[in-house]
Amino acid sequence: MLRSLDIRDMLIIDRLELSLQPGLNVLTGETGAGKSILLDSLGFVLGWRGRAELVRDGAEQGEVTAEFDLTPDHPAREVLAEAGLPVDDTLILRRVNARDGRKTAWVNDRRASGEVLRALSDTLVELHGQNDDRGLLNPGGHRKLLDAFGDLDDDVARCRAAWRDLQGARRALREAEDVAAALAEEEDFLRHAVRELTDLAPEAGEDASLDSRRRMMQGAEKIREDVTRAYTALGSEGAEGLLRDASRWLDKAAEKAEGALDAAMAALERAMVELGEAEEGVAQALDVLEYDANELERVEERLFAIRALARKHAVLPDDLAALTETLSAKLSALDGGAEELLALRAEVADAEEVYDSAADALGAARAEAAEELDAAMAKELAPLKLERAVFATEITEADAGPDGRDTVAFTIATNPGAPSGPLNKIASGGELSRFLLALKVCLTSGVDGLTLIFDEIDRGVGGATADAVGRRLADLSGGSQVLVVTHSPQVAARGAHHWRVEKRVEDGATLSTVVPLDAAERVDEVARMLSGDKITDAARAAARTLLEI
Known part of the structure; x- marks a missing residue:
């Protein structure tokens, strides 16, 4: 509920503090006194797009502050939380318009954007007038209004969930079909490549191993000749024989050398041990260097085959094994794609069935709600002196979407037998005001906590009709806060709270103020x-x- 409105230096208002109450709040005054300026100022602090020049002549800036009371379940709390703004039982909006056109806004003393203000305004205030195109006269919003009237939130939620599932199933099928089509285009390549790679069966690290073995075998003949000579030099006919002879000769001499040869003989023994190890190592090397010319040919053939295949697929030789797995997986996907596509098509069919059921149920619920709304409107139109008019909620089939397959439009025929059409195209000014009021009464039945603003909605009517408008506004304010700008005494008399907008001249400047009566x-x-x-x-x-x- 709008608790207060504080306006400073806006148009012809220098300073105005307006405290509003629950129920029917009435604003009256002579034409040009400034009643519309109040709505312009309220629209400004709510982020609505309106007049460009709002700052009062002579002032550096204009400022509007609006204070709202929020119920525990008020939807504005969700907007505040999503925007990361403080949430409390009181909501204070403040917006400043500088002389140079810059606009700055605060929400509960925190800077906020115009987008956040407009999101909050959608939950705080509804403005209605003969030129209203924000809500009731906009056919784009009629389906949502009908759903709210029929309490169809659960039906809409089920339809939206079914639509999301259907879209997800269709997306998965399209992606699988695209993959299958791409794989089908390279099927010949995949089968040949996988067969070629599988036959060769290259392993990671095999290229380096084969290359090392090949180089060793290529140089083995020359190496073996030198190693053989070394082995002969170390053997019994070479160093080993000489050392044994030396050892034998020293043994004979040691008996008479009185220990002088002990150290030398110990060193010679160690040398013979080292010589034996060297001879054994050389023998092992000779075994390794022993090769078959056919083996060299086989090693070279495999090495060249691995490198040729790597060049063909533009990968490193060590990556051929991983490439084999990748291409084999693609080939498996291609071979198993038909079954997957069948399964995905079955999922799409199931999702379509669920969506059709949800959309049909929602459409039936809307048709029932439309009958109830038409009946409620018929009851409301009679007291407003529109008993000959016919209100009808037209539901036509539309393309399937998250909210079903229905297009909803509110239409009227002002007289029996006359063609029906959109509200703003058929009704005259006075009739339109009453249609909008009746529609609002029906749509807000049982809804509390709303702040509704009616800007001269009684224009063009008088007498008993104006009295009927006043009664309906009073009824509407029973569970809500209603603010009415009016020139009708019958409507003004129904107000629970009454303010008069006055215009005065001070020091050559025209100013507007609001006086509680x-x-x-x-x-x-x-x-x-x-x-x-x-x-x-x-x-x-x-x-x-x-x-x-």
């Missing part, structure tokens, strides 16, 4: 609305009669 002042204001500038006793008597009804 007590009981006596209300009588004079309603009398002025009845008789004009000159308030007569008869007008006051008529005003008292209206106010006592």
